[in-house]
Amino acid sequence: MPRRAPILMALALSLGVHLAVLGFDLLPLARSEQQETALKPLTARLQALTLDPAPKPVPTPVAPPKGSFSLTAAAAPPAPAAERRDTHGVRREAASQALAQTGASAAQSSSAPLAEAAATAGATSASAPASDATDDAAPASIAHLKHFPNSARLRYWVNNVGIATLDWEREGKRYSLETVANIAWFSIRYRSEGSLGRGGLKPDSFTAMRNGNTTGLARFSWPEKTLSLGDNDTSPLHAGTQDMLSIIYQVALLGAEGDASELHITNGRKVYPATLHAVGESDYLADGKKIHVVILRAQEQGGDTRIEFWLAPDYANQPVRIHFSGNVDVDLRARKIEINGKTEWDLPDPHDRKFK
Numbered sequence: 618m619p620r621r622a623p624i625l626m627a628l629a630l631s632l633g634v635h636l637a638v639l640g641f642d643l644l645p646l647a648r649s650e651q652q653e654t655a656l657k658p659l660t661a662r663l664q665a666l667t668l669d670p671a672p673k674p675v676p677t678p679v680a681p682p683k684g685s686f687s688l689t690a691a692a693a694p695p696a697p698a699a700e701r702r703d704t705h706g707v708r709r710e711a712a713s714q715a716l717a718q719t720g721a722s723a724a725q726s727s728s729a730p731l732a733e734a735a736a737t738a739g740a741t742s743a744s745a746p747a748s749d750a751t752d753d754a755a756p757a758s759i760a761h762l763k764h765f766p767n768s769a770r771l772r773y774w775v776n777n778v779g780i781a782t783l784d785w786e787r788e789g790k791r792y793s794l795e796t797v798a799n800i801a802w803f804s805i806r807y808r809s810e811g812s813l814g815r816g817g818l819k820p821d822s823f824t825a826m827r828n829g830n831t832t833g834l835a836r837f838s839w840p841e842k843t844l845s846l847g848d849n850d851t852s853p854l855h856a857g858t859q860d861m862l863s864i865i866y867q868v869a870l871l872g873a874e875g876d877a878s879e880l881h882i883t884n885g886r887k888v889y890p891a892t893l894h895a896v897g898e899s900d901y902l903a904d905g906k907k908i909h910v911v912i913l914r915a916q917e918q919g920g921d922t923r924i925e926f927w928l929a930p931d932y933a934n935q936p937v938r939i940h941f942s943g944n945v946d947v948d949l950r951a952r953k954i955e956i957n958g959k960t961e962w963d964l965p966d967p968h969d970r971k972f973k
Contacts, residue, residue, distance in 0.1 A: 656912070657898045663911045665872035666765040666934055668787070668813070762933045765870050766956045769935055773949035775800055781949050783936070785866060792818060794862045796939075798947055804828055805947060809862040811837070816857070818867045823860035825885040827945075833885020835860060844888055852888050855881045861941065864915055865926045868893070869934035873913060882915060882924070884944075890918045901927055901937045903950065904964045908937055917943070929954075932961060 766785070773781040779800030786793045794809040805827055811820035825833035836845040837854060844854040858881040859867055877894035896912040910927040917923065922943035926936045937951040954962040 655899065656896065659875050659895050659897050659911070662875060663868070663873045663895065663913075663928060663934065664930065666763065666870060668765045668767075668870075762931065762956065762961065764933065766933055768957055769933070770955040771935060771937070771951050772953040773798075773939075773951050776946075776948050777950075779803075783939075783949075787813065790814065792866075794866060796862065796949075798949065802828075805945065807862050809860050811863065817871045818859065818863045820858075820860050820863045823862070823883060823885050825861070833883075835883045835885045835888075844883065846883065846886060846888070855888075857881070858883065858888065860885070861924060864893070864924065865936050865939065868913055868926075869928050869936065872934075873911075879918075880915075882917075884922070889920060889922065891915045891922075892918055896925075899927070901929070901951070903952065906962070906964065908932065908962070910937060932956065 767787045769783075769785040771783045773783070775781045775798045779798060781796060781798035783796040784794070790813050792811060792813050794807075796805075796807050798805045806825070808822075808824045809818075809820050810822050811818055813819070819839065820835075820837050822837065823833070823835040824831065834847055837858070838845065839854065842854045844852045844858065846852060860883050864880075864882055873893070873895050875895050877892050879890060879892055881888050882891045883889075893913065893915045896914050899910055899912055901908040901910050908929050909931060910929050912925065912927050914926075915924045920943070923940075925938075925940040925942075927938035928934045929937045932954055933956055935951075935954055935956070937954070939947075939949040941947045951962075952964045953960065
């Protein structure tokens with residue numbers, strides 16, 4: 618028995634070290650999985666969203682150069698001498714007619730831009746976001762959140778003990794996506810960059826880092842139809858291939874049907890065929906607040922890599938929960954949503970982490 622004591626102490630010490638290193642990932646994740654909300658059947662497809670219109674620059678008026686042709690109305694020529702010698706009554710009648718014609722011309726010339734502005738305002742009211750005054754009084758599912766934003770920032774808790782951010786930025790036909798998760802001394806960073814077109818997101822590069830070290834790197838060469846992984850590995854680039862981040866916003870932008878679809882996803886180390894399907898609907902609950910979500914899952918075919926994301930239709934299809942599983946288990950749950958620089962949803966006490 619005394620000989621077993623050192624062995625038991627060594628085992629206990631080893632277990633303690635493993636729990637200290639892995640506990641941040643495994644224990645909180647197990648606790649959160651026991652508190653899942655009920656999954657409901659999918660009642661409607663996830664709607665595709667149109668991109669927010671990019672702000673148009675206001676043209677600066679430029680004075681025409683001297684001697685150039687101008688479209689301004691020329692001054693009326695002076696009345697003939699015979700008319701000036703007419704009686705006072707005739708002159709008054711002519712003056713009245715000229716004044717009426719001038720007023721009509723002025724009204725016509727001034728009403729043209731007003732009519733154009735009215736038409737523009739009417740079109741804008743039918744398609745553009747609601748005003749800030751309406752935002753304050755209306756519920757969350759208002760028109761300005763029904764367009765896909767030019768920028769978004771979401772703050773998350775990671776496995777109930779860490780913090781993370783996800784940033785979406787769009788400039789013209791380019792996009793960037795980045796998420797950074799920190800759990801004590803353990804950090805993960807994913808970044809995706811590419812272009813936007815009719816087919817949605819088209820990645821150019823994807824980088825995965827852990828504790829500052831690159832663990833995955835993918836470069837998409839669409840003209841050559843090749844996908845470079847790491848330093849030397851090259852694979853065929855299939856149409857519609859996405860990375861671990863872009864797949865989330867690709868579905869958020871284009872929507873999804875209830876039927877399963879097949880695609881290819883890369884994590885920067887390998888590219889694998891996956892099946893994407895809408896699992897169902899549920900409610901994301903945190904600190905008594907509830908957000909309706911559509912749950913989608915991209916599962917590696919024949920493997921254990923899985924990405925599950927909960928998209929909120931009332932908040933421009935933003936992902937309020939992201940769960941990466943496989944090589945690393947990372948569970949992100951939203952605590953704040955900012956869209957186009959405005960806070961749309963925020964938990965009152967970020968230190969009181971209560972999830973259901």
